[in-house]
Amino acid sequence: xxxxxxxxxxxxxxxxxxxxxxxxxxxxxxxxxxxxxxxxxxxxxxxxxxxxxxxxxxxxxxxxxxxxxxxxxxxxxxxxxxxxxxxxxxxxxxxxxxxxxxxxxxxxxxxxxxxxxxxxxxxxxxxxxxxxxxxxxxxxxxx
Amino acid sequence: xxxxxxxxxxxxxxxxxxxxxxxxxxxxxxxxxxxxxxxxxxxxxxxxxxxxxxxxxxxxxxxxxxxxxxxxxxxxxxxxxxxxxxxxxxxxxxxxxxxxxxxxxxxxxxxxxxxxxxxxxxxxxxxxxxxxxxxxxxxxxxxxxxxxxxxxxxxxxxxxxxxxxxxxxxxxxxxxxxxxxxxxxxxxxxxxxxxxxxxxxxxxxxxxxxxxxxxxxxxxxxxxxxxxx
Numbered sequence: 001x002x003x004x005x006x007x008x009x010x011x012x013x014x015x016x017x018x019x020x021x022x023x024x025x026x027x028x029x030x031x032x033x034x035x036x037x038x039x040x041x042x043x044x045x046x047x048x049x050x051x052x053x054x055x056x057x058x059x060x061x062x063x064x065x066x067x068x069x070x071x072x073x074x075x076x077x078x079x080x081x082x083x084x085x086x087x088x089x090x091x092x093x094x095x096x097x098x099x100x101x102x103x104x105x106x107x108x109x110x111x112x113x114x115x116x117x118x119x120x121x122x123x124x125x126x127x128x129x130x131x132x133x134x135x136x137x138x139x140x141x142x143x
Numbered sequence: 144x145x146x147x148x149x150x151x152x153x154x155x156x157x158x159x160x161x162x163x164x165x166x167x168x169x170x171x172x173x174x175x176x177x178x179x180x181x182x183x184x185x186x187x188x189x190x191x192x193x194x195x196x197x198x199x200x201x202x203x204x205x206x207x208x209x210x211x212x213x214x215x216x217x218x219x220x221x222x223x224x225x226x227x228x229x230x231x232x233x234x235x236x237x238x239x240x241x242x243x244x245x246x247x248x249x250x251x252x253x254x255x256x257x258x259x260x261x262x263x264x265x266x267x268x269x270x271x272x273x274x275x276x277x278x279x280x281x282x283x284x285x286x287x288x289x290x291x292x293x294x295x296x297x298x299x300x301x302x303x304x305x306x307x308x309x310x311x312x313x314x315x316x317x318x319x320x321x322x323x324x325x326x327x328x329x330x331x332x333x334x335x336x337x338x339x340x341x342x343x344x345x346x347x348x349x350x351x352x353x354x355x356x357x358x359x360x361x362x363x364x365x366x367x368x369x370x371x372x
Binding site for chain 2: 032033093094096097098100101102103104107108109110113116117119120123124127
């Protein structure tokens with residue numbers, strides 16, 4: 001395999017993780033709550049990928065077919081599934097609170113409040129995800 | 144005069160597990176009703192049903208109408224988790240939002256919001272986001288946001304949770320000075336004794352007793368049955 005092909009393959013594999021990390025960083029920037037989670041995500045991916053490359057291929061022979069079309073999306077969903085469920089719960093709570101605060105859904109302040117409430121959903125979800133991560137770490141289930 | 148809140152035969156289940164059954168009570172104008180119950184007795188679920196956020200059986204009437212946009216305009220709500228209600232860049236914006244939405248000029252709305260925040264002991268914290276405040280301060284900001292529209296009915300879900308002694312005292316003074324009808328869901332019996340004129344005791348999703356706050360909240364056997372002591 002030429003170097004160019006190999007580099008493209010690695011880049012394609014890393015793309016979803018990098019896109020996720022960039023999106024996360026942008027959302028954090030909007031919400032004004034910066035954490036190291038985006039950088040940690042990319043660093044963890046890189047570390048795991050290097051480990052996989054360093055280990056003998058036979059060790060992974062029992063894993064599901066990696067070339068199937070659903071492999072990358074399934075893996076991506078697996079990594080972010082907890083974050084997505086938190087995101088859903090937080091979205092419901094914030095949008096209910098917003099609807100109770102506004103007596104005129106299209107009155108002054110409604111447009112700005114929807115932008116801020118959406119941004120706050122991400123901030124709150126990240127805080128909860130961080131708490132979950134910290135709890136897992138304390139129980140020895142992370143890192 | 145129309146009752147601010149009328150609940151008839153209300154029932155609600157989470158999946159197949161009944162959470163509330165046969166709930167009947169009325170909150171009359173200016174009346175302060177304490178909804179006492181242990182953890183998991185259905186207090187928060189009842190508040191959510193009253194607001195129309197959960198689909199329940201029976202009937203809920205807010206000012207004679209069904210829960211919805213118009214009726215909710217006269218209702219102030221404080222949720223158990225104050226973070227739910229604070230999402231703007233500063234608590235001043237959060238508290239002023241209902242006024243701005245009703246068409247008040249921004250400057251006037253901010254002036255009133257500052258007064259409301261000062262009344263709950265948050266003078267000087269106006270420009271801070273909710274995330275930068277302690278849980279007790281967030282609770283007080285949520286209370287200020289609920290009171291800003293001078294609602295005719297206040298629904299307070301565990302208002303004293305996370306508050307220190309001084310904040311509880313300030314909250315008591317604040318609520319006692321209001322003319323609004325109130326439904327205060329709490330397991331803080333001392334707070335309810337001081338503030339409520341009537342008490343409804345919930346136990347396992349049913350009303351165990353509804354009557355004057357003094358005798359009801361002084362009945363040890365009842366409180367033991369409800370898991371409150």
